[in-house]
Amino acid sequence: MHAVQLTGHGGLDRLVYRDDVPVPRPGEGQVLIRVAAAGMNNTDINTRIGWYSKAVRADTETGGAGGFQAVNDDDASWSGIPLEFPRIQGADVCGHIVMVGDGVDPARIGERVLVQTMQPLREVGPFHCITFGSECDGGFAQFAVAHSEFTHKVDCDWTDAELASMPCAYSTAENMLHRVQLGPERVLITGASGGVGSAAVQLARRRGATVTAVASKAKAGEVAALGADRVLDRNDDLVKALGRETVDVVVDLVGGAQWPGLLEVLCRGGRYVTAGAIAGPMAELDLRTLYLKDLTLFGSTWQDEGVFPDLVSYIENDEIRPLVARTYPLKDIATAQEDFLAKKHTGKLVLVPPDVVER
Template identity: 65%
Template sequence: MPPAVSDAGRRRPAVVAARPERTKLKGSENLLPKTMAAVLLTGHGGLEKLEYRTDVPVPRPKKGEVLIQVAAAGINNTDVNTRIGWYSKVITSGTGEGGSAGFDTVDDADATWTGKALEFPRIQGADACGRIADVGEGVSRDRIGERVLVRNMLRTPVDYQPFACWTFGSECDGGFAQFTVAPAAETYAVRSDWSDEELAAVPCAYSTAENMMHRAAVGVERVLVTGASGGVGLAAVQLAKRRGATVIAVCSASKAADVMAQGADQTVDRSADVISALGGGSVDVVIDLVGGPQVSRLLDLLRPGGRYAIAGAIGGPVAEIDLRTLYLKDVSVFGCTFQEDEVFENVIKYVERREVRPVVSRTYPLKAIARAQEDFLTKRHLGKLVLIPPAPTA
């Protein structure tokens, strides 16, 4: 359960955070292996497109980059969506329909975050926790050994252009490997005594949820979170509660008690009609991670002047809404992908101050990624599933 809320509405750290971990790694002795284990995405499609190999060249950090020995890598919806080409506008169904086998028809040209064709093979993995094993030109070697997290929505490759998205594990190789490279400026040392698996559950889920809080300016008000038992959903519950909100969580009845334990004040069964359960105009902010046919009812749920933020549509990317609801109620709609720099930086601070904490339901060896994604698609778990790469050998 998250720590108790102080009178000021912010969570007190449970203990003083640990100093940054530094571990002597092979990179510091120039003993890095030449090849590594990694999962290569070979094209858009089913689970057969995930190829586990042990002969992939270990990347070398370029100027301004660091090489990270990956300790753990979280699984996210974006990994599945990218694999199956769900971002392509020709796909109109939810993620689950093509999650295992893929879709019959995908337009490769627009099947990514950026709307441009993905380059294959690609090492996916938006979440990576590990230790710096080597550094490129211009980066202090004092950083070798730091335990780090990588900002999943990278800004350096797009020269910090507003609304330009360059996703770790999509537009460049990510964390489903023993080693990965990332911009040094966007690789953050973390002062925490959490496990590697817990830290690997943070970057994508918590930055996505914090971005929604930031864009919708969530405060001391009534906030509804859909998909509340998943990684991003639980993060949103914790982060909204951190801001002093009264949190209503939409989840299955079997997970209601667990979601309440993470800070929700009330739950609504995901099969229920939200208007019947809560009443129209009863919520200030909707944090929607599901999309699909329920969007119209979620807009009806908002009070006049309410805000609707969306950052996922696993329930389906196409929704029918009544535009009169938007303009007659002065509803603000926020599509949330691009993240201001402060969003990820704030997440690191929350972790170090123990103001939030992820739930990791299960871990898998990296080579079991197909089984892990199959389990992920069932949505029977709470929070996050995490992959563990094998220890490298010289």
């Protein structure tokens, strides 16, 4: 089959497109999926360049194309477990089941499905999981194997590319809102034009929240169209623009130099949640701000098991809408990642393997 293999941590040259990769076979409890489309995410690039390594202190963009010199392979995956190479990445998969392994109902063959990105390791315990396309091969190929229980049937009229824009970004966003129990409150969302950020805007509005989004001026109109009540420029001084203690919840995907201001705009008893740090992972925390304002800080990776099924129901009920900026042939993955790093798009970039007719 055609597939893109990641051969090691580093630059774009580590992505090797091949047409002779063996088609995987489903094991017990697994299904084989003919991939129709696979979305691209920050985690694909972060994993390739080894950004998760504690030896890296820079933002994603700094090493996005060429990688980093200082990477410790032992902790360069999001889970902290060394990756096995070659690895087929791709956390987002939309496709059709074409074969089932032992213990799976053959009636599943033909189903149109999405693969759950974060998959719990129940035998290890809470907060332990793997990411599809990281600890196992993913969707940057013509075929992919996934566990049947994490392969969800979807009935909707969306295109394959639209469905493929959902799994990682939207489940990440929904999990963040679930973790902080967002209700009809005032929420500030950073990185709002990206995949997770644009998902968070829609999902926050679905919960009845008043949304202030942060994005570039060029993308303000698109972000507002997704449901943001107000869009601030990413270079704005947030404290001056919003005032102190004016936000109930901060959903942060950026980190970097603006981080202290995010805590300043939180009201007393406010909640902060993060699932990314594209502007840099290092932040300065004044502990007095944390304890004197009774703030709660959340990290968000592992997902409660109801999060992904809830997302599928939102799709089927047309409660959210996909936002695909562009699709690319799978062989053009390097160009797609360069465009991803340029951040000129709003929404998701999606890869389409060969011999697929878009629905």
